[in-house]
Amino acid sequence: MNVQATSKRPNGGRASLKTLITVGALAATALGWLLFGKPDSAEGSSTAPTEATLPPGWAELLAPLPTLVPPGVAMVGPSAPATQPALRRVSLPAPAPKPVTITRSSRRK
Amino acid sequence: MIVHRFEFEAMGSRILAVVDGLDRRAEARLAEVPGWFETWEDCLSRFRPESELSRLNRSAGKDVSVSGVLWDVLAVAFEAAQSTGGLVQPTILEALQTAGYDRTWESMGSRVAEGAARVAPPVQDWRLVERNPHTRSVRLPAGTSLDLGGFGKGWAADKAARRLGTAGPALVDAGGDIAVSGPREDGQPWPIGVADPGKDGETIALLSIRSGGVATSGRDYKRWRQGEVWRHHLIDPRTGQPAETDILATTVVAPSARAAEAAAKAVLILGSRDGLRWLEAHQRLAGLAALESGRVVFSRRMTSYLWSGS
Numbered sequence: 001m002n003v004q005a006t007s008k009r010p011n012g013g014r015a016s017l018k019t020l021i022t023v024g025a026l027a028a029t030a031l032g033w034l035l036f037g038k039p040d041s042a043e044g045s046s047t048a049p050t051e052a053t054l055p056p057g058w059a060e061l062l063a064p065l066p067t068l069v070p071p072g073v074a075m076v077g078p079s080a081p082a083t084q085p086a087l088r089r090v091s092l093p094a095p096a097p098k099p100v101t102i103t104r105s106s107r108r109k
Numbered sequence: 110m111i112v113h114r115f116e117f118e119a120m121g122s123r124i125l126a127v128v129d130g131l132d133r134r135a136e137a138r139l140a141e142v143p144g145w146f147e148t149w150e151d152c153l154s155r156f157r158p159e160s161e162l163s164r165l166n167r168s169a170g171k172d173v174s175v176s177g178v179l180w181d182v183l184a185v186a187f188e189a190a191q192s193t194g195g196l197v198q199p200t201i202l203e204a205l206q207t208a209g210y211d212r213t214w215e216s217m218g219s220r221v222a223e224g225a226a227r228v229a230p231p232v233q234d235w236r237l238v239e240r241n242p243h244t245r246s247v248r249l250p251a252g253t254s255l256d257l258g259g260f261g262k263g264w265a266a267d268k269a270a271r272r273l274g275t276a277g278p279a280l281v282d283a284g285g286d287i288a289v290s291g292p293r294e295d296g297q298p299w300p301i302g303v304a305d306p307g308k309d310g311e312t313i314a315l316l317s318i319r320s321g322g323v324a325t326s327g328r329d330y331k332r333w334r335q336g337e338v339w340r341h342h343l344i345d346p347r348t349g350q351p352a353e354t355d356i357l358a359t360t361v362v363a364p365s366a367r368a369a370e371a372a373a374k375a376v377l378i379l380g381s382r383d384g385l386r387w388l389e390a391h392q393r394l395a396g397l398a399a400l401e402s403g404r405v406v407f408s409r410r411m412t413s414y415l416w417s418g419s
Binding site for chain 1: 121122123125127214258259262280282284285286287299300301302303304306312315316323324325326327328329330331358360416417
């Protein structure tokens with residue numbers, strides 16, 4: 001009996017702790033929904049983050065990431081760039097050709 | 110791709126004729142070129158006693174009927190005199206001989222003229238030479254004799270390039286006076302190097318020429334000692350002496366080889382400062398000058414003829 005009573009005591013404390021954590025998590029979740037689940041307030045609200053309030057460069061960082069699209073498949077949707085990238089013709093300077101002849105002051109050789 | 114090419118010696122110079130393309134007539138046409146030059150040299154050489162020019166020079170004071178070739182080259186020479194204000198003219202033979210260039214360059218092997226340096230008599234006024242187009246005759250004033258060396262080479266390059274052009278795009282180089290009939294078979298310009306007068310075997314520019322002519326005039330090669338004085342073959346008619354100039358060699362691009370040849374001589378005689386000014390004043394000319402100091406100066410329009418990256 002003593003053995004059983006002794007063995008049940010820690011189990012009861014662990015269950016209470018689990019219950020406490022569960023209740024706490026639910027409460028935090030409910031509070032979160034209450035706080036952030038409301039629709040955005042009217043324009044000019046100090047709590048609504050806008051692009052103007054973000055540090056420079058953050059808007060680009062938070063923009064949707066582009067998805068790789070196989071060649072030949074047209075992209076649709078907001079992530080499609082306005083102009084499709086195209087291969088650019090790059091002209092490297094051609095090596096100077098060998099002269100056909102050389103002009104010099106008149107001579108036999 | 111150059112398919113046909115022919116090289117030989119004439120007029121005291123190396124001659125190169127090229128036809129670009131696959132036209133089978135080109136080989137036959139190129140084989141005719143040495144004959145053309147021989148005919149022209151036989152007419153225009155001052156070193157051949159029986160040439161038509163030598164006979165004309167011996168007939169000063171008389172009306173002499175001349176061939177179409179001599180008539181045409183005389184026209185080129187007088188046009189050059191007109192366009193250069195007399196800086197380049199054919200009546201300098203006596204001055205040239207007085208400076209020591211009185212035989213072929215090959216026979217001046219020692220590069221030393223006989224005797225001490227001599228003062229040339231004044232160059233005769235080219236405007237005193239009478240030409241009658243109706244009878245195609247010429248009368249030289251007494252004491253006047255003509256040298257048509259440079260004029261003849263420029264004219265010959267133009268003439269040969271035009272003739273060869275019937276068999277394909279053609280280039281003719283007559284001792285540095287170069288004429289091209291038009292762009293190459295693939296539409297590209299002809300790449301033509303400009304020799305460095307200070308370093309044998311090197312070039313100072315690569316030109317891109319679609320049509321017209323290029324010529325170089327220089328005192329870097331044909332020069333000799335007369336007494337204690339160094340002489341060269343480019344006579345300044347204002348002094349009757351070899352030109353005193355800071356230019357070692359100059360190259361001009363023009364609508365024809367004959368125009369380029371005359372302009373190059375004028376620039377060299379004027380020197381770099383006045384020569385470049387003179388070039389800038391002529392819309393259809395462009396050029397560069399390699400100076401004795403080693404510098405190379407360009408007229409503004411010349412940059413459009415430089416091959417990209419050169």
